[in-house]
Amino acid sequence: xxxxxALAAATLITWAARATFIALVPVDLxxxxxxxxxxxxxxxxxxxxxxxxxxxxxxxxxxxLTVLLPLLTAAVLARLGGNVAVVVLGALVAGTGLRLLxx
Amino acid sequence: xxxxxxxxxxxxxxxxxxRDIIPITLxxxxxxxxxxxxxxxxxxxxxxxxxxxPLLYSGSTQLTFLTLAASxxxxxxxxxxxxxVNARLIVYSAAMAPLFSEQPAWFRLLTPTFxxxxxxxxxxxxxxxxxxxxxxxxxxxxxxxxxxxxxxxxACGVLLGPVVxxxxxxxxxxxxxxxxxxxxxxxxxxxxxxxxLAAATAAAGHGALGPAAIPVAMTVAITALALADRRREPRxxxxx
Numbered sequence: 001x002x003x004x005x006a007l008a009a010a011t012l013i014t015w016a017a018r019a020t021f022i023a024l025v026p027v028d029l030x031x032x033x034x035x036x037x038x039x040x041x042x043x044x045x046x047x048x049x050x051x052x053x054x055x056x057x058x059x060x061x062x063x064x065l066t067v068l069l070p071l072l073t074a075a076v077l078a079r080l081g082g083n084v085a086v087v088v089l090g091a092l093v094a095g096t097g098l099r100l101l102x103x
Numbered sequence: 104x105x106x107x108x109x110x111x112x113x114x115x116x117x118x119x120x121x122r123d124i125i126p127i128t129l130x131x132x133x134x135x136x137x138x139x140x141x142x143x144x145x146x147x148x149x150x151x152x153x154x155x156x157p158l159l160y161s162g163s164t165q166l167t168f169l170t171l172a173a174s175x176x177x178x179x180x181x182x183x184x185x186x187x188v189n190a191r192l193i194v195y196s197a198a199m200a201p202l203f204s205e206q207p208a209w210f211r212l213l214t215p216t217f218x219x220x221x222x223x224x225x226x227x228x229x230x231x232x233x234x235x236x237x238x239x240x241x242x243x244x245x246x247x248x249x250x251x252x253x254x255x256x257x258a259c260g261v262l263l264g265p266v267v268x269x270x271x272x273x274x275x276x277x278x279x280x281x282x283x284x285x286x287x288x289x290x291x292x293x294x295x296x297x298x299x300l301a302a303a304t305a306a307a308g309h310g311a312l313g314p315a316a317i318p319v320a321m322t323v324a325i326t327a328l329a330l331a332d333r334r335r336e337p338r339x340x341x342x343x
């Protein structure tokens with residue numbers, strides 16, 4: 001019962017975060033310049049998420065080429081215009097290959 | 104004279120949305136698989152773990168919930184941590200609010216559940232989604248496809264986790280996915296500068312702030328963008 005209650009509370013707080021300016025608080029309350037800046041902030045938002053996930057990975061695999069090389073592969077594939085599935089698959093294949101080679 | 108409605112002009116399922124979301128769903132599937140493997144490994148009842156997939160609709164939120172719930176954290180600690188992990192979603196809701204402003208109440212109340220990094224990245228730069236009915240179809244389609252794929256991947260992880268060989272580096276999925284999303288967005292000096300600023304701030308704050316460094320980094324970069332825009336705006340001419 002406690003776990004189910006915790007899940008219900010977690011669902012509510014996650015929904016509230018997502019719905020804050022969509023259903024709960026008028027976005028007009030924000031200063032006028034902010035929505036315009038937010039609309040063009042996607043690269044910054046994604047860069048913060050990328051950095052956080054890389055740092056979490058570094059903590060468990062410090063200085064590992066089996067991490068660095070697959071992620072470089074992912075970056076190159078992304079730069080070449082590969083779709084996201086191809087990018088992730090490329091990283092997984094590179095990482096698996098390196099591990100099979102004993103790196 | 105009877106007219107036959109043209110279903111191709113108003114399909115219930117937005118084909119463009121399916122085309123856009125399928126690669127992303129395939130890309131997040133390994134991450135969902137990892138979440139699925141984690142559920143029995145942490146000792147969380149499978150029913151609760153699987154129910155969390157459509158309810159929380161986010162890998163980071165679900166992993167945080169499972170980890171804290173399994174460790175016996177208090178409800179207050181659990182909710183406080185989830186608020187920090189999800190703080191970026193408040194930023195997304197502000198950015199996406201104009202797309203929802205002309206939608207019916209049911210849509211504004213129920214479908215913010217689909218707001219995640221990937222769906223935000225898909226719609227925020229699009230200029231063809233400002234017509235409310237078009238956005239509604241697109242948003243419901245990407246939300247349903249991604250949610251179904253995500254829940255399916257988690258279920259597979261729960262069932263098949265024990266037979267995956269250790270040689271597959273599933274832990275690379277999340278960073279590779281974000282790399283795949285961010286690199287194509289780095290098109291000009293403005294986007295590269297904002298991304299570098301956000302990355303540097305996230306890196307600097309990661310040790311001290313943990314997950315809270317993410318919304319802090321976003322806030323710093325967005326403020327810098329806004330200040331840069333205000334400096335670039337031409338000043339109105341003074342009356343002579």
